[in-house]
Amino acid sequence: AQSVSQHNHHVILSEAASLELGCNYSYGGTVNLFWYVQYPGQHLQLLLKYFSGDPLVKGIKGFEAEFIKSKFSFNLRKPSVQWSDTAEYFCAVNEEGTGGFKTIFGAGTRLFVKA
Amino acid sequence: DVKVTQSSRYLVKRTGEKVFLECVQDMDHENMFWYRQDPGLGLRLIYFSYDVKMKEKGDIPEGYSVSREKKERFSLILESASTNQTSMYLCASSLFALAGADTQYFGPGTRLTVL
Numbered sequence: 001a002q003s004v005s006q007h008n009h010h011v012i013l014s015e016a017a018s019l020e021l022g023c024n025y026s027y028g029g030t031v032n033l034f035w036y037v038q039y040p041g042q043h044l045q046l047l048l049k050y051f052s053g054d055p056l057v058k059g060i061k062g063f064e065a066e067f068i069k070s071k072f073s074f075n076l077r078k079p080s081v082q083w084s085d086t087a088e089y090f091c092a093v094n095e096e097g098t099g100g101f102k103t104i105f106g107a108g109t110r111l112f113v114k115a
Numbered sequence: 116d117v118k119v120t121q122s123s124r125y126l127v128k129r130t131g132e133k134v135f136l137e138c139v140q141d142m143d144h145e146n147m148f149w150y151r152q153d154p155g156l157g158l159r160l161i162y163f164s165y166d167v168k169m170k171e172k173g174d175i176p177e178g179y180s181v182s183r184e185k186k187e188r189f190s191l192i193l194e195s196a197s198t199n200q201t202s203m204y205l206c207a208s209s210l211f212a213l214a215g216a217d218t219q220y221f222g223p224g225t226r227l228t229v230l
Contacts, residue, residue, distance in 0.1 A: 009155065034218075043119075044158075044205065044221040090157060094217075102148075102173065103219060105158040 002027040002095045006106035013081050014114050021076040021109050023091030032094040033074040034103070035065055039087045047089070050074065061085070083115045118142070119222035121206050127228045134193040136225050138206030145211060147189035148219065149173075149181065152203040164189055196229045203227075 007022035025031065035047040048059025055067040065076045074091060091106040122137035138147065146165050150158040150173075160173030162181040170181050178200060182190045189208075193200055204225045209217040 006157075036219075043223055044207075046218045049218065101217065102160055102163055102171075104160075105150075107155055107157040 002093055002104045004091055004093055004104050004106035006089075006091050006109050008109050009107065010110045010112070012112045012114065015083055016080050017113075019076070019078040019081045019085070019111070021089055021091075021111070023074045023076065023106060024072050025074065025091075025093045025104075026072065027093060027095065032101075033065075033067060034092040034094075035059065035063070035074075035076050036090045036092060036105075037087050038090070044090070047076070081111075081113050083113050085111060086113045087111060119206055119208055119220050121204075121222040121225050123225050124223060125226050125228075127230065128193075128196050129230055130197060132193075132196050132229075134196050134227065134229075136191040136193075136204055136206075136227070138189045138191070138208075138222055139187055140189075140208040140220070141187065142208070142210070142220075143186065144208035144220075145186075146209040146217070146219075147183065148207040148209075149179075149189065149191045150205045150207065151175070152205055152224070158205065161191065196227075198229050201227060201229045 003026045005024045032051045034049045037047045038044045048057050050057045050067045058064045063078050088108050088110050090108045092103045094101045119140045148163040149161045152158050159175050161179050164170045164183045180192045206222040207219040209219045
């Protein structure tokens with residue numbers, strides 16, 4: 001089974017700082033990769049995803065992620081964070097199994113942005 | 116907009132009780148999932164279903180069962196609740212059974228406390 005590792009469990013940044021959240025996965029085959037975000041009091045929602053093509057993926061709210069196959073990585077970046085980016089971020093990878101795909105999630109990274 | 120609803124936001128039960136968590140999606144999605152979310156562990160898949168009356172075990176199915184009698188409804192059952200099942204339970208759905216790049220849409224979660 002695949003595993004997903006997120007390097008940091010808690011990150012604290014000041015507004016306008018740059019963000020990079022690390023994510024590594026274990027599967028060596030074709031992968032579909034996701035970042036989901038959960039804002040305080042809200043549903044978990046998709047931030048961006050990669051399934052083919054350009055390894056640099058752009059998502060909502062100025063986030064992007066780069067798929068580096070040789071490093072089994074899918075790191076999330078944002079050049080300048082805002083207070084409203086305070087949330088928990090989950091990296092995820094889809095694994096093909098009996099009857100379809102299931103998603104394996106990382107443990108999550110809690111980001112706190114100081115105003 | 117896809118809407119995934121869960122029957123309760125908060126639930127308190129006693130050890131040994133049978134507990135039903137209900138999830139309904141309104142977008143004719145084929146796939147439905149039940150996760151539990153615990154701090155530092157991320158989301159862990161309990162069960163998923165890719166069609167009516169079909170179910171597959173996830174990573175932590177012990178102590179749980181599921182039912183999917185209708186396409187839009189997926190129920191999680193705790194046959195005899197225990198204190199280690201105190202957690203946040205998230206339901207999700209996605210459109211295609213065989214598409215690895217599917218986005219999952221999440222409900223608001225049910226916070227279950229077992230005393």
